[in-house]
Amino acid sequence: MEEAITTTKITALAGGVGAARFLRGLTRAVPAETVTVIGNTGDDSVMYGLHVSPDLDIVSYTLAGIVDTAGWGIAGDTTHALTQIAGYGIDTWFTLKDRDIGTHMARTNWLAEGMTLTQITDHIRTSLGVTARILPMSNEPVRTKIVTLDGVTRDFQEYFVKRRHSEGVAAVTFDGARAASPAPGVMEAIEQADRILVCPSNPVLSIGPILAVPGIRETIARRREDVAAISPIIAGAALKGPAATLLPVVGAEATPTGVAALYRDFCGTMVLDRADAAQASRIEALGVRTLVTQTIMHSPAEAELLAKEILQL
Amino acid sequence: MEEAITTTKITALAGGVGAARFLRGLTRAVPAETVTVIGNTGDDSVMYGLHVSPDLDIVSYTLAGIVDTAGWGIAGDTTHALTQIAGYGIDTWFTLKDRDIGTHMARTNWLAEGMTLTQITDHIRTSLGVTARILPMSNEPVRTKIVTLDGVTRDFQEYFVKRRHSEGVAAVTFDGARAASPAPGVMEAIEQADRILVCPSNPVLSIGPILAVPGIRETIARRREDVAAISPIIAGAALKGPAATLLPVVGAEATPTGVAALYRDFCGTMVLDRADAAQASRIEALGVRTLVTQTIMHSPAEAELLAKEILQL
Numbered sequence: 001m002e003e004a005i006t007t008t009k010i011t012a013l014a015g016g017v018g019a020a021r022f023l024r025g026l027t028r029a030v031p032a033e034t035v036t037v038i039g040n041t042g043d044d045s046v047m048y049g050l051h052v053s054p055d056l057d058i059v060s061y062t063l064a065g066i067v068d069t070a071g072w073g074i075a076g077d078t079t080h081a082l083t084q085i086a087g088y089g090i091d092t093w094f095t096l097k098d099r100d101i102g103t104h105m106a107r108t109n110w111l112a113e114g115m116t117l118t119q120i121t122d123h124i125r126t127s128l129g130v131t132a133r134i135l136p137m138s139n140e141p142v143r144t145k146i147v148t149l150d151g152v153t154r155d156f157q158e159y160f161v162k163r164r165h166s167e168g169v170a171a172v173t174f175d176g177a178r179a180a181s182p183a184p185g186v187m188e189a190i191e192q193a194d195r196i197l198v199c200p201s202n203p204v205l206s207i208g209p210i211l212a213v214p215g216i217r218e219t220i221a222r223r224r225e226d227v228a229a230i231s232p233i234i235a236g237a238a239l240k241g242p243a244a245t246l247l248p249v250v251g252a253e254a255t256p257t258g259v260a261a262l263y264r265d266f267c268g269t270m271v272l273d274r275a276d277a278a279q280a281s282r283i284e285a286l287g288v289r290t291l292v293t294q295t296i297m298h299s300p301a302e303a304e305l306l307a308k309e310i311l312q313l
Numbered sequence: 314m315e316e317a318i319t320t321t322k323i324t325a326l327a328g329g330v331g332a333a334r335f336l337r338g339l340t341r342a343v344p345a346e347t348v349t350v351i352g353n354t355g356d357d358s359v360m361y362g363l364h365v366s367p368d369l370d371i372v373s374y375t376l377a378g379i380v381d382t383a384g385w386g387i388a389g390d391t392t393h394a395l396t397q398i399a400g401y402g403i404d405t406w407f408t409l410k411d412r413d414i415g416t417h418m419a420r421t422n423w424l425a426e427g428m429t430l431t432q433i434t435d436h437i438r439t440s441l442g443v444t445a446r447i448l449p450m451s452n453e454p455v456r457t458k459i460v461t462l463d464g465v466t467r468d469f470q471e472y473f474v475k476r477r478h479s480e481g482v483a484a485v486t487f488d489g490a491r492a493a494s495p496a497p498g499v500m501e502a503i504e505q506a507d508r509i510l511v512c513p514s515n516p517v518l519s520i521g522p523i524l525a526v527p528g529i530r531e532t533i534a535r536r537r538e539d540v541a542a543i544s545p546i547i548a549g550a551a552l553k554g555p556a557a558t559l560l561p562v563v564g565a566e567a568t569p570t571g572v573a574a575l576y577r578d579f580c581g582t583m584v585l586d587r588a589d590a591a592q593a594s595r596i597e598a599l600g601v602r603t604l605v606t607q608t609i610m611h612s613p614a615e616a617e618l619l620a621k622e623i624l625q626l
Contacts (some may be wrong), residue, residue: 031318046425047422048363048418048419048421048422048423049362049363049364049418049421049422049424050361050362050363050418050421051362052436074397078391078393078411079392080390080391080411080412080415081394081411081412081414081415081418082415083412083415084412084413084414084415084416085412085415085418085419085422087415087435087440087441088415088416088419088436088437088440088441090422091329097395098391098393098397098414099393099394099396099397099412100397100400101394101397101414101418102393102395102396102397102400102401103397104457104601105362105363105394105398105414106361106397106398106401106403108361108362108363109360109361109362109398109403112359112362123401123402124401127400127401139596189360202604249561257517
């Protein structure tokens with residue numbers, strides 16, 4: 001069985017913290033070099049002049065084993081730059097620590113020199129010793145925007161970090177998505193993978209932008225039988241973040257069934273937690289197979305077990 | 314005598330380290346709020362996406378009492394961001410430390426928000442508790458470029474920091490200067506000052522860009538009798554930097570007499586070191602009065618003495 005797994009090429013669609021935790025297990029379950037991650041760049045933004053790619057960095061830092069316990073940033077990092085900025089009276093609601101700032105300075109420098117986000121992301125992950133491939137979904141800017149119930153359009157980080165996703169949301173848009181194209185390697189990674197996994201990330205905010213890049217959703221749909229998604233919703237709630245409140249915004253129930261309904265055109269299997277076992281029949285009725293297991297990952301070892309179980313389907 | 318000094322308005326033209334050391338003494342000799350500094354921005358550049366204003370920051374940090382013993386940067390600062398950048402294989406020849414990076418991030422952020430360099434510089438110095446006014450020479454970009462003897466045009470920092478001003482120089486240009494205008498307050502500071510001082514900065518690289526902004530040199534020239542310049546050249550050498558090798562590039566001797574010849578149209582008095590006392594008669598023959606004294610400043614107290622001696626002229 002192990003041997004069958006090690007020869008498999010796996011492509012995973014990923015957001016931030018939840019995805020990274022699963023990917024840490026996946027890259028323990030199979031040789032990391034057989035894994036290609038397609039990362040969300042809808043959360044990218046320019047902060048203090050620096051190009052920040054939160055989800056790509058979370059995945060890189062996590063797989064490099066240097067991620068902070070918060071799930072993002074670098075463990076043991078310092079806040080000297082931010083303290084200086086705060087001393088100038090600037091509201092430093094977006095936390096950037098010093099070593100992490102180095103990553104953003106390098107990225108910004110390379111972008112100014114004409115390197116693509118694909119090249120930059122590859123350079124960062126290899127420098128950090130990560131053997132899994134990490135691809136941005138697109139090299140063109142796609143920017144997730146939140147339209148609040150008050151009719152205000154907010155940049156993603158302002159909604160998510162500054163206002164701690166506390167506002168009612170009327171709509172989510174992905175500015176630039178229609179004009180964007182998949183980054184080099186993305187379509188091949190989908191077409192050539194033996195298995196395609198959708199990480200337990202926010203279906204609206206994290207997986208949504210990836211699927212909004214023209215061509216990606218359709219290409220994954222042609223691989224539907226080989227696609228498995230892990231529900232980020234367990235017992236009606238997200239472990240982290242506003243997935244449960246955002247699913248209804250796109251007309252979906254905040255349950256694994258709701259996620260399956262959103263994904264059914266491209267996803268053949270939904271992986272759901274035992275807490276939601278009762279929903280399996282509803283999901284199957286949508287034409288989506290189910291795997292009911294423990295999806296909460298308390299440790300890399302548990303994430304590895306979850307990955308193995310999915311790959312053995 | 315003290316009282317006469319305290320009621321005087323003083324405007325000083327300043328480059329980086331040498332100027333800052335003199336200004337620290339000047340602001341001990343007179344109430345700092347009576348001093349207006351016009352700072353060189355020809356060395357400004359974008360590093361890793363961040364707008365760096367080396368000379369303005371050196372003056373602000375020095376007058377705030379937080380400058381590093383190197384003469385630039387913030388004392389006790391750390392290099393965590395730079396270490397991260399170096400880990401990505403980037404040649405980190407331009408040292409930016411973490412707290413200092415905070416300053417550049419704040420400046421870059423404010424520029425993106427539409428604030429002027431004048432407003433930003435004022436905000437930084439007041440946040441740091443500096444009571445002397447610090448004005449950039451211009452809010453338009455003026456960029457000092459070095460044409461080497463090999464015919465290569467280099468950005469200033471590449472010539473000065475990366476290559477440690479080791480190359481032969483054919484010419485120095487100030488890109489953008491012709492289209493630039495003095496920043497708000499600059500012309501008034503020159504017109505309304507009781508005394509105008511030219512700090513002991515590189516006449517070509519530090520004072521040159523200020524004088525290249527249309528209108529500034531002519532306006533100072535109208536105040537010629539109230540202008541005193543401190544020679545940055547002592548016994549044929551600069552205490553720091555390539556002034557001695559650059560003066561011949563603009564046709565001037567690398568002596569206080571050479572500096573006086575460059576400045577004679579706008580400068581009524583040249584302050585030179587006792588080591589160069591023999592040059593006084595040559596300088597006087599150019600129509601420039603002289604003050605021969607100790608111009609090397611080993612301490613803020615010595616800088617204060619020098620400032621007092623000049624103001625008592």
